Amino acid sequence: MLSVSRICLKRVLWVVAGLVLLATGNAQESPNQTVYLAGSGNTALDQHVQGLLQERLGNNVTMLPIADEQIPMVENTPVVSIGPSAFSRVRQANRSAPVLAMLVEKSFIKGFAEIAPGQISGVFYDVPLLRQALTGKAILPHANTIAILATTNSVELYEPLIDQLPAHEMSARVFVVDSNEDLIPSLVRALGYGDFLLAAPDDAIYNPRTIKHILLTAYRRNKIVIGPSQAYVKAGALASSYAPFPAMADRGAEFLNQFFATGKFPEPAYSPVFRVEVNYQVARSLNIPVPEREYINQSVQDELTGNGGPAGE
Template structure:
């Protein structure tokens, strides 16, 4: 008698469970949000693949990949880029490191969505006219307006800024000149007609400008020319701002730059947004930046450097109060 009663209770509980749990499981299974579960649930199996096309610097590729993987949820897997793999997964985002990697990927997979990293604004400009491809970038170079304002923070009495440009590129800086005029800075562009005229043109530029504003133009600023540019600048008792972090280590006085942590964080956010919406943002500069000084150069030129944190906060205030961060 006891066992019959117990069996009856078990059967009733089983019926209740079937009436309640089965419909509930069906709702969860069919729900669009639940269907995306592998991205959000505690599962190690990836639901989205992002390809990474590395640069020629293998060590950097490995470090960057590890840091980006740490910043992404487990549901997103970083895979090594190959042409065949990208063709089989045409909607998967491809991240490129460097201009050479970007060029290869665009030629091999002209319709794949691409996020370009470690490229300057000028290097990326040619790809923005491609209509069939969804492509964006986080610019490597700091915006020139910010760089010029950094020079003004270091030399508060400065009113004139010199800039070197190749023949035919002068018009690119017209908007920058208009923006700097609002801050009391007169920008003048000096044209370098050929490599042989670099030093003489630089001397004329330094006779005008309170400081030289470096640009990310590899034809003017490179390993072969930077020594001559810096020596000429020192002889005129002038300073070079930028063009980027590496040149400060070589002898420029200062530059702003995006820390690797910022690039990783911004990249992870773009990936997550693309996974969520299938959309990429417009090409832009990283959201945050830092300031780097060459204190040895400052001592050699007897230039008192302002507090780094104060300069950083001042530049951020200036950017937040303006409508943009300038153009190259």
């Protein structure tokens, strides 16, 4: 009777041991890190960014969408926010949550990151102004004067660019737009000065209500507009550098892995890679011979690295 009990006990122990090993194996195979995703509300965009990040993070990290009511409960788990509105929702709901902001401009996220270094970071969606200026220079090699439109609130954003341009044998002048009525007169003065107009991500000046008037005015004066994004190239700007989504995802995954390793994000940064979009139809209409996009991009990179590195980036 005793020997039978011992045999049964041994069998039970073997079963328990097997279950423990199985559980351990499953735990090793399951993701060991979690990232929450606060979406922009654009389902296709959110899924695209999530897919790119997940591909780069691998199977040891799982990304979970997070609802607004769940955000206050986040403690040490990183949250990826897509777009400025998503970041604002997360920040307002939980000021201690670690947040990596994607698809935000430098001017938007820089201040938050300075207040909470290591906790708040981001991958800039916009392009360094120097790179945009050199994109115009690569298309118009003899260009040396750049016209810029700004409001009184945004004029200071262009001071670093103005200081950087002499190293590249260029200069810039800012034309201040004081009111909506002053936009076209200021634009006409700017086009009379510059070899091209450098458009920056300044929503007060470049927006759906104004862009048509700006582009038509430049076109009628046989002047090109560079920047501020791919969307404006499709609307009629001649060219713009931009950060491709896969490259921004590369940097985002890099930042998340650093957070997992150290508990802190690095400082916000630009994409490690840029490309150039060109509207060749506009170029033909203005009778401007434009090189291939790859040539323009390489020329910009050569100019940056040939002058002490990618300044301003």
